[in-house]
Amino acid sequence: MSVILRTEDLSKHYIIKGGAFAKRxxxxxAKKVSFQVMxxxxxxxxxxxxxxxxxxxxxILRLTQPSEGRIELFGVDVTSLKEEEMRRYRKDIQIIFQYTNDVLDPQMTVDELLKEPLKIHRIVKDSEMDQEVARLLEQVGLSPSERWKLPGQLSGGQNQRIIIARAIATRAKLIVCDEPVSALDVSVQGQILNLLIRLKEELNLSYLFISHDLKVIRHMCDKIAVMKDGEIVEMGDTEDVLNNPRHEYTKKLIEAIL
Ligand SMILES: Nc1ncnc2c1ncn2[C@@H]1O[C@H](COP(=O)(O)OP(=O)(O)OP(=O)(O)O)[C@@H](O)[C@H]1O
Ligand SMILES: [Mg+2]
Structure with missing residues:
Protein backbone atom coordinates (compact mmCIF):
# COMPACT_ATOMS: atom_id res chain seq x y z
CA MET A 1 0.00 0.00 0.00
CA SER A 2 1.42 3.37 -0.94
CA VAL A 3 1.47 6.60 1.01
CA ILE A 4 -0.93 9.10 -0.56
CA LEU A 5 -0.40 12.05 1.75
CA ARG A 6 2.26 12.82 4.32
CA THR A 7 2.78 15.93 6.38
CA GLU A 8 5.80 16.66 8.52
CA ASP A 9 5.83 19.31 11.25
CA LEU A 10 3.28 21.33 9.32
CA SER A 11 2.70 24.71 10.95
CA LYS A 12 0.64 27.74 10.13
CA HIS A 13 0.34 30.99 11.98
CA TYR A 14 -1.81 33.96 11.13
CA ILE A 15 -0.92 37.48 12.09
CA ILE A 16 -3.85 39.67 12.96
CA LYS A 17 -3.28 43.38 12.97
CA GLY A 18 -5.51 45.22 15.39
CA GLY A 19 -6.53 48.87 15.20
CA ALA A 20 -4.08 51.74 15.60
CA PHE A 21 -3.46 51.04 19.29
CA ALA A 22 -4.16 47.33 19.39
CA LYS A 23 -1.27 44.88 19.63
CA ARG A 24 -0.38 42.63 16.75
CA ALA A 30 -1.48 24.53 13.22
CA LYS A 31 1.57 23.47 15.21
CA LYS A 32 3.99 20.84 13.95
CA VAL A 33 1.30 18.57 12.57
CA SER A 34 2.62 15.24 11.22
CA PHE A 35 0.52 12.39 9.85
CA GLN A 36 0.13 10.19 6.83
CA VAL A 37 -2.77 8.78 4.85
CA MET A 38 -2.26 5.51 3.02
CA ILE A 60 -2.98 20.29 1.99
CA LEU A 61 -4.98 21.69 -0.90
CA ARG A 62 -2.37 24.43 -1.11
CA LEU A 63 -5.06 27.06 -0.74
CA THR A 64 -2.80 28.61 1.85
CA GLN A 65 0.96 28.46 2.28
CA PRO A 66 2.48 26.78 5.37
CA SER A 67 4.63 28.82 7.73
CA GLU A 68 6.82 25.78 8.30
CA GLY A 69 6.91 22.07 7.57
CA ARG A 70 6.43 19.82 4.61
CA ILE A 71 3.62 18.28 2.53
CA GLU A 72 4.11 15.25 0.30
CA LEU A 73 1.52 14.03 -2.17
CA PHE A 74 2.04 10.66 -3.83
CA GLY A 75 5.64 10.70 -2.60
CA VAL A 76 6.43 14.12 -4.08
CA ASP A 77 7.29 17.14 -1.97
CA VAL A 78 4.73 19.76 -3.00
CA THR A 79 5.39 22.21 -0.16
CA SER A 80 6.70 24.99 -2.32
CA LEU A 81 5.49 24.05 -5.80
CA LYS A 82 4.30 27.01 -7.82
CA GLU A 83 0.65 27.05 -8.85
CA GLU A 84 1.63 25.98 -12.36
CA GLU A 85 3.52 22.92 -11.12
CA MET A 86 0.77 22.21 -8.63
CA ARG A 87 -1.76 21.98 -11.46
CA ARG A 88 -0.95 18.37 -12.25
CA TYR A 89 -2.02 17.37 -8.72
CA ARG A 90 -5.17 19.49 -8.68
CA LYS A 91 -7.36 16.77 -10.11
CA ASP A 92 -5.99 14.10 -7.78
CA ILE A 93 -7.06 15.89 -4.59
CA GLN A 94 -10.59 17.11 -4.24
CA ILE A 95 -12.48 18.66 -1.36
CA ILE A 96 -16.05 18.26 -0.22
CA PHE A 97 -17.24 21.07 2.01
CA GLN A 98 -20.19 21.35 4.29
CA TYR A 99 -23.21 21.81 2.05
CA THR A 100 -24.53 25.34 1.87
CA ASN A 101 -26.64 27.03 -0.77
CA ASP A 102 -23.68 28.80 -2.32
CA VAL A 103 -21.39 25.81 -2.98
CA LEU A 104 -23.04 25.08 -6.32
CA ASP A 105 -23.75 27.73 -8.94
CA PRO A 106 -27.55 28.15 -8.75
CA GLN A 107 -27.76 28.97 -12.48
CA MET A 108 -26.16 25.74 -13.66
CA THR A 109 -28.06 22.53 -14.27
CA VAL A 110 -26.82 19.27 -12.78
CA ASP A 111 -25.71 18.30 -16.28
CA GLU A 112 -23.54 21.43 -16.53
CA LEU A 113 -22.25 21.09 -12.98
CA LEU A 114 -20.97 17.60 -13.70
CA LYS A 115 -19.52 18.47 -17.09
CA GLU A 116 -17.51 21.34 -15.63
CA PRO A 117 -14.78 19.27 -13.88
CA LEU A 118 -14.77 16.78 -16.77
CA LYS A 119 -13.97 19.62 -19.17
CA ILE A 120 -11.49 21.47 -16.98
CA HIS A 121 -9.41 18.37 -16.39
CA ARG A 122 -10.10 16.78 -19.80
CA ILE A 123 -11.21 13.52 -18.23
CA VAL A 124 -13.17 12.15 -21.21
CA LYS A 125 -13.56 13.01 -24.87
CA ASP A 126 -16.40 15.39 -25.83
CA SER A 127 -18.20 12.50 -27.52
CA GLU A 128 -18.23 10.53 -24.23
CA MET A 129 -19.29 13.43 -22.01
CA ASP A 130 -23.03 12.67 -21.91
CA GLN A 131 -22.49 9.06 -21.10
CA GLU A 132 -20.01 9.96 -18.36
CA VAL A 133 -22.51 12.30 -16.70
CA ALA A 134 -25.10 9.52 -16.69
CA ARG A 135 -22.57 7.17 -15.14
CA LEU A 136 -21.64 9.67 -12.40
CA LEU A 137 -25.29 10.27 -11.53
CA GLU A 138 -25.83 6.56 -11.12
CA GLN A 139 -22.66 6.17 -9.09
CA VAL A 140 -23.85 8.69 -6.49
CA GLY A 141 -27.39 7.33 -6.41
CA LEU A 142 -29.26 10.03 -8.34
CA SER A 143 -31.91 9.27 -10.91
CA PRO A 144 -31.44 10.33 -14.55
CA SER A 145 -34.38 12.75 -14.22
CA GLU A 146 -32.40 14.99 -11.81
CA ARG A 147 -29.98 15.79 -14.60
CA TRP A 148 -31.84 18.81 -15.97
CA LYS A 149 -32.64 20.39 -12.61
CA LEU A 150 -31.01 23.38 -10.92
CA PRO A 151 -29.53 23.13 -7.39
CA GLY A 152 -32.54 25.07 -6.05
CA GLN A 153 -34.81 22.27 -7.30
CA LEU A 154 -32.95 19.59 -5.34
CA SER A 155 -32.83 18.68 -1.65
CA GLY A 156 -29.77 19.28 0.53
CA GLY A 157 -28.87 15.60 0.38
CA GLN A 158 -29.25 15.48 -3.41
CA ASN A 159 -27.06 18.57 -3.74
CA GLN A 160 -24.42 16.95 -1.55
CA ARG A 161 -24.49 13.96 -3.93
CA ILE A 162 -23.80 16.35 -6.81
CA ILE A 163 -20.85 17.80 -4.90
CA ILE A 164 -19.53 14.28 -4.34
CA ALA A 165 -20.04 13.42 -8.02
CA ARG A 166 -17.98 16.48 -9.01
CA ALA A 167 -15.21 15.36 -6.65
CA ILE A 168 -15.01 11.82 -8.05
CA ALA A 169 -15.44 13.03 -11.65
CA THR A 170 -11.74 13.91 -11.85
CA ARG A 171 -10.70 10.38 -10.75
CA ALA A 172 -9.31 11.91 -7.55
CA LYS A 173 -7.31 9.60 -5.30
CA LEU A 174 -7.59 11.70 -2.14
CA ILE A 175 -10.71 13.49 -1.02
CA VAL A 176 -10.62 15.95 1.84
CA CYS A 177 -14.05 16.00 3.45
CA ASP A 178 -14.53 19.06 5.70
CA GLU A 179 -17.72 18.53 7.72
CA PRO A 180 -19.48 16.99 4.70
CA VAL A 181 -22.69 16.11 6.50
CA SER A 182 -22.89 18.69 9.30
CA ALA A 183 -25.54 20.79 7.57
CA LEU A 184 -27.76 17.83 6.70
CA ASP A 185 -30.70 16.27 8.46
CA VAL A 186 -29.65 13.30 10.63
CA SER A 187 -31.57 10.80 8.48
CA VAL A 188 -29.83 12.09 5.36
CA GLN A 189 -26.41 12.17 7.06
CA GLY A 190 -26.30 8.38 7.29
CA GLN A 191 -27.12 7.95 3.59
CA ILE A 192 -24.37 10.34 2.52
CA LEU A 193 -21.82 8.72 4.85
CA ASN A 194 -22.70 5.29 3.49
CA LEU A 195 -22.32 6.60 -0.06
CA LEU A 196 -18.84 7.88 0.83
CA ILE A 197 -17.92 4.49 2.33
CA ARG A 198 -19.13 2.67 -0.78
CA LEU A 199 -17.23 4.99 -3.12
CA LYS A 200 -14.07 4.57 -1.05
CA GLU A 201 -14.12 0.85 -1.77
CA GLU A 202 -15.33 1.05 -5.38
CA LEU A 203 -12.78 3.71 -6.36
CA ASN A 204 -9.97 2.88 -3.94
CA LEU A 205 -10.16 6.37 -2.43
CA SER A 206 -8.37 7.85 0.57
CA TYR A 207 -10.11 10.35 2.80
CA LEU A 208 -8.95 13.02 5.17
CA PHE A 209 -12.20 13.30 7.01
CA ILE A 210 -12.86 16.34 9.19
CA SER A 211 -15.65 16.43 11.71
CA HIS A 212 -16.35 17.60 15.22
CA ASP A 213 -18.74 14.64 15.56
CA LEU A 214 -17.05 11.60 17.05
CA LYS A 215 -19.90 9.30 16.01
CA VAL A 216 -19.42 10.30 12.40
CA ILE A 217 -15.65 9.78 12.60
CA ARG A 218 -16.09 6.39 14.23
CA HIS A 219 -18.43 5.28 11.45
CA MET A 220 -16.15 6.55 8.69
CA CYS A 221 -12.51 6.32 9.67
CA ASP A 222 -9.81 3.67 10.02
CA LYS A 223 -7.61 6.07 11.93
CA ILE A 224 -8.22 9.13 14.01
CA ALA A 225 -6.16 12.18 14.93
CA VAL A 226 -7.40 14.35 17.77
CA MET A 227 -6.61 18.06 17.46
CA LYS A 228 -6.52 20.67 20.15
CA ASP A 229 -5.23 24.24 19.82
CA GLY A 230 -3.53 23.48 16.50
CA GLU A 231 -1.79 20.30 17.64
CA ILE A 232 -2.46 16.62 17.22
CA VAL A 233 -2.66 15.43 20.81
CA GLU A 234 -3.45 11.80 20.05
CA MET A 235 -3.49 9.57 16.96
CA GLY A 236 -4.03 5.89 16.19
CA ASP A 237 -6.45 3.25 14.93
CA THR A 238 -9.95 4.56 15.59
CA GLU A 239 -11.09 1.75 17.87
CA ASP A 240 -7.78 1.71 19.78
CA VAL A 241 -8.02 5.41 20.50
CA LEU A 242 -11.68 5.22 21.46
CA ASN A 243 -11.25 2.16 23.68
CA ASN A 244 -8.08 3.37 25.29
CA PRO A 245 -7.89 7.17 25.12
CA ARG A 246 -4.74 8.65 26.63
CA HIS A 247 -5.35 12.35 26.43
CA GLU A 248 -7.81 14.09 28.76
CA TYR A 249 -9.37 15.92 25.84
CA THR A 250 -10.05 12.66 23.98
CA LYS A 251 -11.65 11.23 27.12
CA LYS A 252 -13.95 14.24 27.32
CA LEU A 253 -14.95 13.85 23.67
CA ILE A 254 -15.84 10.20 24.26
CA GLU A 255 -17.79 10.93 27.44
CA ALA A 256 -19.79 13.53 25.55
CA ILE A 257 -21.27 10.93 23.16
CA LEU A 258 -21.99 8.23 25.73
N1 LIG B 1 -7.51 33.36 7.31
C1 LIG B 1 -7.35 33.41 8.65
N2 LIG B 1 -6.84 34.52 9.25
C2 LIG B 1 -6.67 34.57 10.57
N3 LIG B 1 -6.98 33.57 11.43
C3 LIG B 1 -7.49 32.45 10.91
C4 LIG B 1 -7.72 32.30 9.49
N4 LIG B 1 -8.25 31.08 9.27
C5 LIG B 1 -8.36 30.49 10.47
N5 LIG B 1 -7.90 31.30 11.47
C6 LIG B 1 -7.83 30.98 12.90
O1 LIG B 1 -7.11 29.78 13.07
C7 LIG B 1 -7.68 28.96 14.07
C8 LIG B 1 -8.05 27.61 13.47
O2 LIG B 1 -9.16 27.77 12.59
P1 LIG B 1 -9.79 26.58 11.73
O3 LIG B 1 -10.75 27.17 10.78
O4 LIG B 1 -8.69 25.75 11.18
O5 LIG B 1 -10.56 25.75 12.87
P2 LIG B 1 -11.53 24.48 12.71
O6 LIG B 1 -10.98 23.42 13.61
O7 LIG B 1 -11.74 24.15 11.30
O8 LIG B 1 -12.88 25.04 13.38
P3 LIG B 1 -14.44 24.70 12.99
O9 LIG B 1 -14.74 23.37 13.64
O10 LIG B 1 -15.18 25.82 13.65
O11 LIG B 1 -14.57 24.69 11.52
C9 LIG B 1 -8.85 29.74 14.63
O12 LIG B 1 -8.41 30.42 15.77
C10 LIG B 1 -9.20 30.72 13.51
O13 LIG B 1 -9.77 31.88 14.04
MG1 LIG C 1 -13.45 24.15 10.02
Whole structure:
Protein backbone atom coordinates (compact mmCIF):
# COMPACT_ATOMS: atom_id res chain seq x y z
CA MET A 1 0.00 0.00 0.00
CA SER A 2 1.42 3.37 -0.94
CA VAL A 3 1.47 6.60 1.01
CA ILE A 4 -0.93 9.10 -0.56
CA LEU A 5 -0.40 12.05 1.75
CA ARG A 6 2.26 12.82 4.32
CA THR A 7 2.78 15.93 6.38
CA GLU A 8 5.80 16.66 8.52
CA ASP A 9 5.83 19.31 11.25
CA LEU A 10 3.28 21.33 9.32
CA SER A 11 2.70 24.71 10.95
CA LYS A 12 0.64 27.74 10.13
CA HIS A 13 0.34 30.99 11.98
CA TYR A 14 -1.81 33.96 11.13
CA ILE A 15 -0.92 37.48 12.09
CA ILE A 16 -3.85 39.67 12.96
CA LYS A 17 -3.28 43.38 12.97
CA GLY A 18 -5.51 45.22 15.39
CA GLY A 19 -6.53 48.87 15.20
CA ALA A 20 -4.08 51.74 15.60
CA PHE A 21 -3.46 51.04 19.29
CA ALA A 22 -4.16 47.33 19.39
CA LYS A 23 -1.27 44.88 19.63
CA ARG A 24 -0.38 42.63 16.75
CA UNK A 25 -1.69 39.16 17.51
CA UNK A 26 -0.26 35.85 16.32
CA UNK A 27 -2.59 32.90 16.01
CA UNK A 28 -0.96 29.46 15.87
CA UNK A 29 -3.60 27.67 13.81
CA ALA A 30 -1.48 24.53 13.22
CA LYS A 31 1.57 23.47 15.21
CA LYS A 32 3.99 20.84 13.95
CA VAL A 33 1.30 18.57 12.57
CA SER A 34 2.62 15.24 11.22
CA PHE A 35 0.52 12.39 9.85
CA GLN A 36 0.13 10.19 6.83
CA VAL A 37 -2.77 8.78 4.85
CA MET A 38 -2.26 5.51 3.02
CA UNK A 39 -4.00 4.28 -0.12
CA UNK A 40 -7.65 3.39 0.57
CA UNK A 41 -7.38 4.66 4.14
CA UNK A 42 -9.54 7.23 5.88
CA UNK A 43 -8.00 9.40 8.55
CA UNK A 44 -10.41 11.35 10.73
CA UNK A 45 -9.46 14.74 12.13
CA UNK A 46 -11.51 15.61 15.15
CA UNK A 47 -11.35 18.59 17.48
CA UNK A 48 -13.37 21.48 18.79
CA UNK A 49 -14.16 24.59 16.78
CA UNK A 50 -11.00 26.61 16.13
CA UNK A 51 -8.63 23.67 16.77
CA UNK A 52 -7.14 23.97 13.27
CA UNK A 53 -8.92 21.27 11.25
CA UNK A 54 -9.84 23.43 8.26
CA UNK A 55 -6.42 25.04 8.37
CA UNK A 56 -4.90 21.60 7.77
CA UNK A 57 -7.32 21.02 4.88
CA UNK A 58 -6.42 24.36 3.31
CA UNK A 59 -2.70 23.68 3.64
CA ILE A 60 -2.98 20.29 1.99
CA LEU A 61 -4.98 21.69 -0.90
CA ARG A 62 -2.37 24.43 -1.11
CA LEU A 63 -5.06 27.06 -0.74
CA THR A 64 -2.80 28.61 1.85
CA GLN A 65 0.96 28.46 2.28
CA PRO A 66 2.48 26.78 5.37
CA SER A 67 4.63 28.82 7.73
CA GLU A 68 6.82 25.78 8.30
CA GLY A 69 6.91 22.07 7.57
CA ARG A 70 6.43 19.82 4.61
CA ILE A 71 3.62 18.28 2.53
CA GLU A 72 4.11 15.25 0.30
CA LEU A 73 1.52 14.03 -2.17
CA PHE A 74 2.04 10.66 -3.83
CA GLY A 75 5.64 10.70 -2.60
CA VAL A 76 6.43 14.12 -4.08
CA ASP A 77 7.29 17.14 -1.97
CA VAL A 78 4.73 19.76 -3.00
CA THR A 79 5.39 22.21 -0.16
CA SER A 80 6.70 24.99 -2.32
CA LEU A 81 5.49 24.05 -5.80
CA LYS A 82 4.30 27.01 -7.82
CA GLU A 83 0.65 27.05 -8.85
CA GLU A 84 1.63 25.98 -12.36
CA GLU A 85 3.52 22.92 -11.12
CA MET A 86 0.77 22.21 -8.63
CA ARG A 87 -1.76 21.98 -11.46
CA ARG A 88 -0.95 18.37 -12.25
CA TYR A 89 -2.02 17.37 -8.72
CA ARG A 90 -5.17 19.49 -8.68
CA LYS A 91 -7.36 16.77 -10.11
CA ASP A 92 -5.99 14.10 -7.78
CA ILE A 93 -7.06 15.89 -4.59
CA GLN A 94 -10.59 17.11 -4.24
CA ILE A 95 -12.48 18.66 -1.36
CA ILE A 96 -16.05 18.26 -0.22
CA PHE A 97 -17.24 21.07 2.01
CA GLN A 98 -20.19 21.35 4.29
CA TYR A 99 -23.21 21.81 2.05
CA THR A 100 -24.53 25.34 1.87
CA ASN A 101 -26.64 27.03 -0.77
CA ASP A 102 -23.68 28.80 -2.32
CA VAL A 103 -21.39 25.81 -2.98
CA LEU A 104 -23.04 25.08 -6.32
CA ASP A 105 -23.75 27.73 -8.94
CA PRO A 106 -27.55 28.15 -8.75
CA GLN A 107 -27.76 28.97 -12.48
CA MET A 108 -26.16 25.74 -13.66
CA THR A 109 -28.06 22.53 -14.27
CA VAL A 110 -26.82 19.27 -12.78
CA ASP A 111 -25.71 18.30 -16.28
CA GLU A 112 -23.54 21.43 -16.53
CA LEU A 113 -22.25 21.09 -12.98
CA LEU A 114 -20.97 17.60 -13.70
CA LYS A 115 -19.52 18.47 -17.09
CA GLU A 116 -17.51 21.34 -15.63
CA PRO A 117 -14.78 19.27 -13.88
CA LEU A 118 -14.77 16.78 -16.77
CA LYS A 119 -13.97 19.62 -19.17
CA ILE A 120 -11.49 21.47 -16.98
CA HIS A 121 -9.41 18.37 -16.39
CA ARG A 122 -10.10 16.78 -19.80
CA ILE A 123 -11.21 13.52 -18.23
CA VAL A 124 -13.17 12.15 -21.21
CA LYS A 125 -13.56 13.01 -24.87
CA ASP A 126 -16.40 15.39 -25.83
CA SER A 127 -18.20 12.50 -27.52
CA GLU A 128 -18.23 10.53 -24.23
CA MET A 129 -19.29 13.43 -22.01
CA ASP A 130 -23.03 12.67 -21.91
CA GLN A 131 -22.49 9.06 -21.10
CA GLU A 132 -20.01 9.96 -18.36
CA VAL A 133 -22.51 12.30 -16.70
CA ALA A 134 -25.10 9.52 -16.69
CA ARG A 135 -22.57 7.17 -15.14
CA LEU A 136 -21.64 9.67 -12.40
CA LEU A 137 -25.29 10.27 -11.53
CA GLU A 138 -25.83 6.56 -11.12
CA GLN A 139 -22.66 6.17 -9.09
CA VAL A 140 -23.85 8.69 -6.49
CA GLY A 141 -27.39 7.33 -6.41
CA LEU A 142 -29.26 10.03 -8.34
CA SER A 143 -31.91 9.27 -10.91
CA PRO A 144 -31.44 10.33 -14.55
CA SER A 145 -34.38 12.75 -14.22
CA GLU A 146 -32.40 14.99 -11.81
CA ARG A 147 -29.98 15.79 -14.60
CA TRP A 148 -31.84 18.81 -15.97
CA LYS A 149 -32.64 20.39 -12.61
CA LEU A 150 -31.01 23.38 -10.92
CA PRO A 151 -29.53 23.13 -7.39
CA GLY A 152 -32.54 25.07 -6.05
CA GLN A 153 -34.81 22.27 -7.30
CA LEU A 154 -32.95 19.59 -5.34
CA SER A 155 -32.83 18.68 -1.65
CA GLY A 156 -29.77 19.28 0.53
CA GLY A 157 -28.87 15.60 0.38
CA GLN A 158 -29.25 15.48 -3.41
CA ASN A 159 -27.06 18.57 -3.74
CA GLN A 160 -24.42 16.95 -1.55
CA ARG A 161 -24.49 13.96 -3.93
CA ILE A 162 -23.80 16.35 -6.81
CA ILE A 163 -20.85 17.80 -4.90
CA ILE A 164 -19.53 14.28 -4.34
CA ALA A 165 -20.04 13.42 -8.02
CA ARG A 166 -17.98 16.48 -9.01
CA ALA A 167 -15.21 15.36 -6.65
CA ILE A 168 -15.01 11.82 -8.05
CA ALA A 169 -15.44 13.03 -11.65
CA THR A 170 -11.74 13.91 -11.85
CA ARG A 171 -10.70 10.38 -10.75
CA ALA A 172 -9.31 11.91 -7.55
CA LYS A 173 -7.31 9.60 -5.30
CA LEU A 174 -7.59 11.70 -2.14
CA ILE A 175 -10.71 13.49 -1.02
CA VAL A 176 -10.62 15.95 1.84
CA CYS A 177 -14.05 16.00 3.45
CA ASP A 178 -14.53 19.06 5.70
CA GLU A 179 -17.72 18.53 7.72
CA PRO A 180 -19.48 16.99 4.70
CA VAL A 181 -22.69 16.11 6.50
CA SER A 182 -22.89 18.69 9.30
CA ALA A 183 -25.54 20.79 7.57
CA LEU A 184 -27.76 17.83 6.70
CA ASP A 185 -30.70 16.27 8.46
CA VAL A 186 -29.65 13.30 10.63
CA SER A 187 -31.57 10.80 8.48
CA VAL A 188 -29.83 12.09 5.36
CA GLN A 189 -26.41 12.17 7.06
CA GLY A 190 -26.30 8.38 7.29
CA GLN A 191 -27.12 7.95 3.59
CA ILE A 192 -24.37 10.34 2.52
CA LEU A 193 -21.82 8.72 4.85
CA ASN A 194 -22.70 5.29 3.49
CA LEU A 195 -22.32 6.60 -0.06
CA LEU A 196 -18.84 7.88 0.83
CA ILE A 197 -17.92 4.49 2.33
CA ARG A 198 -19.13 2.67 -0.78
CA LEU A 199 -17.23 4.99 -3.12
CA LYS A 200 -14.07 4.57 -1.05
CA GLU A 201 -14.12 0.85 -1.77
CA GLU A 202 -15.33 1.05 -5.38
CA LEU A 203 -12.78 3.71 -6.36
CA ASN A 204 -9.97 2.88 -3.94
CA LEU A 205 -10.16 6.37 -2.43
CA SER A 206 -8.37 7.85 0.57
CA TYR A 207 -10.11 10.35 2.80
CA LEU A 208 -8.95 13.02 5.17
CA PHE A 209 -12.20 13.30 7.01
CA ILE A 210 -12.86 16.34 9.19
CA SER A 211 -15.65 16.43 11.71
CA HIS A 212 -16.35 17.60 15.22
CA ASP A 213 -18.74 14.64 15.56
CA LEU A 214 -17.05 11.60 17.05
CA LYS A 215 -19.90 9.30 16.01
CA VAL A 216 -19.42 10.30 12.40
CA ILE A 217 -15.65 9.78 12.60
CA ARG A 218 -16.09 6.39 14.23
CA HIS A 219 -18.43 5.28 11.45
CA MET A 220 -16.15 6.55 8.69
CA CYS A 221 -12.51 6.32 9.67
CA ASP A 222 -9.81 3.67 10.02
CA LYS A 223 -7.61 6.07 11.93
CA ILE A 224 -8.22 9.13 14.01
CA ALA A 225 -6.16 12.18 14.93
CA VAL A 226 -7.40 14.35 17.77
CA MET A 227 -6.61 18.06 17.46
CA LYS A 228 -6.52 20.67 20.15
CA ASP A 229 -5.23 24.24 19.82
CA GLY A 230 -3.53 23.48 16.50
CA GLU A 231 -1.79 20.30 17.64
CA ILE A 232 -2.46 16.62 17.22
CA VAL A 233 -2.66 15.43 20.81
CA GLU A 234 -3.45 11.80 20.05
CA MET A 235 -3.49 9.57 16.96
CA GLY A 236 -4.03 5.89 16.19
CA ASP A 237 -6.45 3.25 14.93
CA THR A 238 -9.95 4.56 15.59
CA GLU A 239 -11.09 1.75 17.87
CA ASP A 240 -7.78 1.71 19.78
CA VAL A 241 -8.02 5.41 20.50
CA LEU A 242 -11.68 5.22 21.46
CA ASN A 243 -11.25 2.16 23.68
CA ASN A 244 -8.08 3.37 25.29
CA PRO A 245 -7.89 7.17 25.12
CA ARG A 246 -4.74 8.65 26.63
CA HIS A 247 -5.35 12.35 26.43
CA GLU A 248 -7.81 14.09 28.76
CA TYR A 249 -9.37 15.92 25.84
CA THR A 250 -10.05 12.66 23.98
CA LYS A 251 -11.65 11.23 27.12
CA LYS A 252 -13.95 14.24 27.32
CA LEU A 253 -14.95 13.85 23.67
CA ILE A 254 -15.84 10.20 24.26
CA GLU A 255 -17.79 10.93 27.44
CA ALA A 256 -19.79 13.53 25.55
CA ILE A 257 -21.27 10.93 23.16
CA LEU A 258 -21.99 8.23 25.73
N1 LIG B 1 -7.51 33.36 7.31
C1 LIG B 1 -7.35 33.41 8.65
N2 LIG B 1 -6.84 34.52 9.25
C2 LIG B 1 -6.67 34.57 10.57
N3 LIG B 1 -6.98 33.57 11.43
C3 LIG B 1 -7.49 32.45 10.91
C4 LIG B 1 -7.72 32.30 9.49
N4 LIG B 1 -8.25 31.08 9.27
C5 LIG B 1 -8.36 30.49 10.47
N5 LIG B 1 -7.90 31.30 11.47
C6 LIG B 1 -7.83 30.98 12.90
O1 LIG B 1 -7.11 29.78 13.07
C7 LIG B 1 -7.68 28.96 14.07
C8 LIG B 1 -8.05 27.61 13.47
O2 LIG B 1 -9.16 27.77 12.59
P1 LIG B 1 -9.79 26.58 11.73
O3 LIG B 1 -10.75 27.17 10.78
O4 LIG B 1 -8.69 25.75 11.18
O5 LIG B 1 -10.56 25.75 12.87
P2 LIG B 1 -11.53 24.48 12.71
O6 LIG B 1 -10.98 23.42 13.61
O7 LIG B 1 -11.74 24.15 11.30
O8 LIG B 1 -12.88 25.04 13.38
P3 LIG B 1 -14.44 24.70 12.99
O9 LIG B 1 -14.74 23.37 13.64
O10 LIG B 1 -15.18 25.82 13.65
O11 LIG B 1 -14.57 24.69 11.52
C9 LIG B 1 -8.85 29.74 14.63
O12 LIG B 1 -8.41 30.42 15.77
C10 LIG B 1 -9.20 30.72 13.51
O13 LIG B 1 -9.77 31.88 14.04
MG1 LIG C 1 -13.45 24.15 10.02
Missing amino acids: QVIQA ENESLGLIGESGSGKSTIANL
